[in-house]
Amino acid sequence: xxxxxxxxxxxxxxxxxxxxxxxxxxxxxxxxxxxxxxxxxxxxxxxxxxxxxxxxxxxxxxxxxxxxxxxxxxxxxxxxxxxxxxxxxxxxxxxxxxxxxxxxxxxxxxxxxxxxxxxxxxxxxxxxxxxxxxxxxxxxxxxxxxxxxxxxxxxxxxxxxxxxxxxxxxxxxxxxxxxxxxxxxxxxxxxxxxxxxxxxxxxxxxxxxxxxxxxxxxxxxxxxxxxxxxxxxxxxxxxxxxxxxxxxxxxxxxxxxxxxxxxxxxxxxxxxxxxxxxxxxxxxxxxxxxxxxxxxxxxxxxxxxxxxxxxxxxxxxxxxxxxxxxxxxxxxxxxxxxxxxxxxxxxxxxxxxxxxxxxxxxxxxxxxxxxxxxxxxxxxxxxxxxxxxxxxxxxxxxxxxxxxxxxxxxxxxxxxxxxxxxxxxxxxxxxxxxxxxxxxxxxxxxxxxxxxxxxxxxxxxxxxxxxxxxxxxxxxxxxxxxxxxxxxxxxxxxxxxxxxxxxxxxxxxxxxxxxxxxxxxxxxxxxxxxxxxxxxxxxxxxxxxxxxxxxxxxxxxxxxxxxxxxxxxxxxxxxxxxxxxxxxxxxxxxxxxxxxxxxxxxxxxxxxxxxxxxxxxxxxxxxxxxxxxxxxxxxxxxxxxxxxxxxxxxxxxxxxxxxxxxxxxxxxxxxxxxxxxxxxxxxxxxxxxxxxxxxxxxxxxxxxxxxxxxxxxxxxxxxxxxxxxxxxxxxxxxxxxxxxxxxxxxxxxxxxxxxxxxxxxxxxxxxxxxxxxxxxxxxxxxxxxxxxxxxxxxxxxxxxxxxxxxxxxxxxxxxxxxxxxxxxxxxxxxxxxxxxxxxxxxxxxxxxxxxxxxxxxxxxxxxxxxxxxxxxxxxxxxxxxxxxxxxxxxxxxxxxxxxx
Numbered sequence: 001x002x003x004x005x006x007x008x009x010x011x012x013x014x015x016x017x018x019x020x021x022x023x024x025x026x027x028x029x030x031x032x033x034x035x036x037x038x039x040x041x042x043x044x045x046x047x048x049x050x051x052x053x054x055x056x057x058x059x060x061x062x063x064x065x066x067x068x069x070x071x072x073x074x075x076x077x078x079x080x081x082x083x084x085x086x087x088x089x090x091x092x093x094x095x096x097x098x099x100x101x102x103x104x105x106x107x108x109x110x111x112x113x114x115x116x117x118x119x120x121x122x123x124x125x126x127x128x129x130x131x132x133x134x135x136x137x138x139x140x141x142x143x144x145x146x147x148x149x150x151x152x153x154x155x156x157x158x159x160x161x162x163x164x165x166x167x168x169x170x171x172x173x174x175x176x177x178x179x180x181x182x183x184x185x186x187x188x189x190x191x192x193x194x195x196x197x198x199x200x201x202x203x204x205x206x207x208x209x210x211x212x213x214x215x216x217x218x219x220x221x222x223x224x225x226x227x228x229x230x231x232x233x234x235x236x237x238x239x240x241x242x243x244x245x246x247x248x249x250x251x252x253x254x255x256x257x258x259x260x261x262x263x264x265x266x267x268x269x270x271x272x273x274x275x276x277x278x279x280x281x282x283x284x285x286x287x288x289x290x291x292x293x294x295x296x297x298x299x300x301x302x303x304x305x306x307x308x309x310x311x312x313x314x315x316x317x318x319x320x321x322x323x324x325x326x327x328x329x330x331x332x333x334x335x336x337x338x339x340x341x342x343x344x345x346x347x348x349x350x351x352x353x354x355x356x357x358x359x360x361x362x363x364x365x366x367x368x369x370x371x372x373x374x375x376x377x378x379x380x381x382x383x384x385x386x387x388x389x390x391x392x393x394x395x396x397x398x399x400x401x402x403x404x405x406x407x408x409x410x411x412x413x414x415x416x417x418x419x420x421x422x423x424x425x426x427x428x429x430x431x432x433x434x435x436x437x438x439x440x441x442x443x444x445x446x447x448x449x450x451x452x453x454x455x456x457x458x459x460x461x462x463x464x465x466x467x468x469x470x471x472x473x474x475x476x477x478x479x480x481x482x483x484x485x486x487x488x489x490x491x492x493x494x495x496x497x498x499x500x501x502x503x504x505x506x507x508x509x510x511x512x513x514x515x516x517x518x519x520x521x522x523x524x525x526x527x528x529x530x531x532x533x534x535x536x537x538x539x540x541x542x543x544x545x546x547x548x549x550x551x552x553x554x555x556x557x558x559x560x561x562x563x564x565x566x567x568x569x570x571x572x573x574x575x576x577x578x579x580x581x582x583x584x585x586x587x588x589x590x591x592x593x594x595x596x597x598x599x600x601x602x603x604x605x606x607x608x609x610x611x612x613x614x615x616x617x618x619x620x621x622x623x624x625x626x627x628x629x630x631x632x633x634x635x636x637x638x639x640x641x642x643x644x645x646x647x648x649x650x651x652x653x654x655x656x657x658x659x660x661x662x663x664x665x666x667x668x669x670x671x672x673x674x675x676x677x678x679x680x681x682x683x684x685x686x687x688x689x690x691x692x693x694x695x696x697x698x699x700x701x702x703x704x705x706x707x708x709x710x711x712x713x714x715x716x717x718x719x720x721x722x723x724x725x726x727x728x729x730x731x732x733x734x735x736x737x738x739x740x741x742x743x744x745x746x747x748x749x750x751x752x753x754x755x756x757x758x759x760x761x762x763x764x765x766x767x768x769x770x771x772x773x774x775x776x777x778x779x780x781x782x783x784x785x786x787x788x789x790x791x792x793x794x795x796x797x798x799x800x801x802x803x804x805x806x807x808x809x810x811x812x813x814x815x816x817x818x819x820x821x822x823x824x825x826x827x828x829x830x831x832x833x834x835x836x837x838x839x840x841x842x843x844x845x846x847x848x849x850x851x852x853x854x855x856x857x858x859x860x861x862x863x864x865x866x867x868x869x870x871x872x873x874x875x876x877x878x879x880x881x882x883x884x885x886x887x888x889x890x891x892x893x894x895x896x897x898x899x900x
Contacts, residue, residue: 004039029111036108041100053094065139066092068102070132090227091206106134144241145170145270148250150258153285158757161185161251165242167232168203181241185251188753192247197240202229257282262763307565307725311368317445391656398454402667405447414677418555422688431736437682444675451668458661465654503862504603506839509550511595514583516543518592527584556676557837559817565725568680578821579840586825622651690724726754794897801894802860803870807847811887813878828887830877834859847889849896851877871896
């Protein structure tokens with residue numbers, strides 16, 4: 001473009017389109033396209049084409065034809081495919097002039113009006129000139145060809161590949177003049193589940209004879225363009241274009257492509273007359289629909305589990321909580337209608353017709369989703385049941401769910417279990433332990449969500465009181481200061497018990513390891529060296545013992561401690577090693593040696609100060625309330641109207657709300673710790689069970705199997721993937737029952753199918769929500785630009801300020817804790833959420849940006865304790881913020897500025 005001075009014309013055309021000068025843009029587009037076609041190719045391009053053609057003729061002979069097709073820089077992306085937008089020139093002779101002309105025509109096709117409009121609609125940066133590589137490949141003369149999808153894009157079925165086929169060239173699939181043959185293939189079973197065969201009156205083929213060219217009737221075509229309609233033979237009209245065996249072969253190949261790219265694929269294919277399958281092109285599927293039987297909208301709740309099993313467990317916990325709530329509502333409604341004496345309704349009778357759990361969650365595109373109805377149902381129920389209740393009654397109801405679970409938990413059992421040799425446990429004991437812990441996990445799930453609901457409820461109540469006290473300044477005559485405003489941060493800062501929190505203890509442990517490294521010459525040189533350290537090779541017994549002690553003490557920590565598929569810390573200490581390495585390489589040795597000077601007593605003293613500040617703020621807030629009936633009348637009507645009428649308007653209620661929030665937070669932390677410890681024990685039991693099953697039924701491959709489509713119907717084995725974590729809950733429960741030999745093939749099929757689906761969606765960004773009403777498009781992010789086309793100096797994102805203060809540093813986008821080795825001192829951590837396992841990383845960072853969470857989430861609490869600013873609820877932060885870019889965050893305003 002630059003060589004032929006066409007780049008200025010191109011920018012002018014783009015500007016005309018931005019100015020909505022349709023007539024001028026269309027005329028200039030035509031001139032620009034003609035200019036590209038008439039332009040001279042550079043000698044280097046001509047030389048490269050000539051050398052390539054020489055190699056082709058030498059290998060395949062002179063009697064070949066070529067296909068020249070586009071490969072644009074913005075083509076075939078996850079958010080925009082540009083399918084069919086650019087020109088493809090077929091049947092091109094292997095000469096320099098013919099190929100050169102075809103290449104220029106491909107380039108010229110970038111400047112068609114419909115393509116520029118498509119770019120604008122797909123939110124592409126219109127100020128950037130498009131670019132295109134052109135692919136020159138051998139032209140096939142196929143017996144049949146078509147397209148195939150690795151999943152059914154019309155109903156979201158990930159186990160059903162869709163293959164469309166026509167006789168001859170693939171143009172017949174897109175021409176729209178007749179319907180192609182369609183095959184729905186259950187690729188996990190290797191069978192065609194449904195097909196639609198339609199007689200095809202003609203096909204597209206190369207026109208080679210003079211009579212055929214005259215019959216086509218288009219004299220404007222150049223020789224290489226003679227591709228036209230040819231009547232199908234009687235034999236072709238009587239049969240399908242593809243056999244079922246070939247349809248399964250195509251589907252199998254497409255699944256392998258989807259697994260390779262970790263994203264559902266739309267593949268063009270052809271089968272030549274010798275029966276060989278050729279894959280011509282692949283692109284991500286860009287539009288999806290949910291099943292027609294799906295009800296309403298579905299939300300993925302931001303689930304970040306790596307395994308299907310953990311996703312499903314979380315969904316079942318949600319739905320169980322909702323089902324219990326609706327059952328209780330029905331029971332109470334029935335009792336209200338029947339009178340106080342009619343109390344024989346019982347949950348068993350009122351829940352008989354309740355929808356099963358499966359109605360409340362489903363799996364779309366490899367991710368679990370919860371039906372949006374649960375929000376409406378649960379929140380409606382929650383608001384109804386607390387209406388008119390006192391805080392004591394509300395807290396008593398919540399406490400009644402989580403207290404029995406906390407009381408029944410045996411921490412010593414789980415700590416001692418990791419030291420047991422599980423291979424010596426009998427099968428009967430292993431099954432008994434699984435069933436016990438599996439039930440307990442369900443109870444903990446519900447209790448955890450209940451404590452979360454209580455936290456959210458009382459947090460809203462406290463924030464409501466605080467805002468209205470600040471705005472209304474009720475009873476200001478009783479307060480010494482003329483403007484008695486106070487900080488929500490200061491009020492909630494000391495609500496936790498950090499001295500008894502695993503996160504605080506983990507920080508102390510990491511500090512002691514770092515100090516020990518600094519005092520050991522061999523260990524310090526080892527961690528500060530250029531090689532990647534490993535636990536087994538640490539050249540200091542004291543440091544090795546401290547690392548082992550840390551991993552045993554916090555055995556339940558993992559990359560995602562709520563995901564059963566993640567290897568726990570006591571089995572994989574790589575995260576601790578990475579953090580220690582980064583600390584050593586970014587901190588002076590003297591500073592490292594002082595890190596263990598801080599003790600638990602120091603933390604408790606710091607907490608006591610925070611508690612004093614909290615008590616001070618709470619007292620100041622309470623002083624804003626009138627202390628007599630007479631002074632109560634001084635409350636402004638503005639303030640009275642904004643306090644919930646269901647609550648009493650006195651200082652006792654306010655203090656009770658704050659203390660209830662504190663209790664629910666502590667319960668939430670305890671339940672989370674209990675849940676993860678129980679999950680680690682359960683994981684150990686399941687892994688051992690799968691090892692024993694694999695020993696007896698090696699073909700089942702539960703412990704690990706190579707996840708490729710080629711292994712679906714074979715016996716290829718690999719020790720890289722633990723497929724048990726891709727099972728569904730019901731199937732996992734079944735595996736703790738006796739397995740008959742005849743059940744093994746079906747179990748194996750389901751294991752490999754689930755594992756393959758998981759791999760097929762590794763690079764897929766789950767849609768925030770899906771609906772059965774319309775197709776959903778995968779998101780496509782771009783940098784906002786000013787009208788001048790010049791990029792802005794920074795881009796602002798907003799969320800919820802969760803820890804006060806400001807910080808500037810390099811953004812470090814982390815998708816999981818396994819990437820913690822990338823974090824450097826002073827970085828601003830950008831991730832989805834954190835848990836207690838992330839605590840060591842906080843020793844390095846200067847700020848945190850989260851996609852999820854709130855003011856009382858783990859990250860927010862820890863950030864406030866460490867005086868690190870935090871902004872949570874920044875939508876799609878990991879996609880919008882690039883690692884290495886300079887970021888300034890304001891934890892007070894909830895603002896994130898990214899320098900461009």
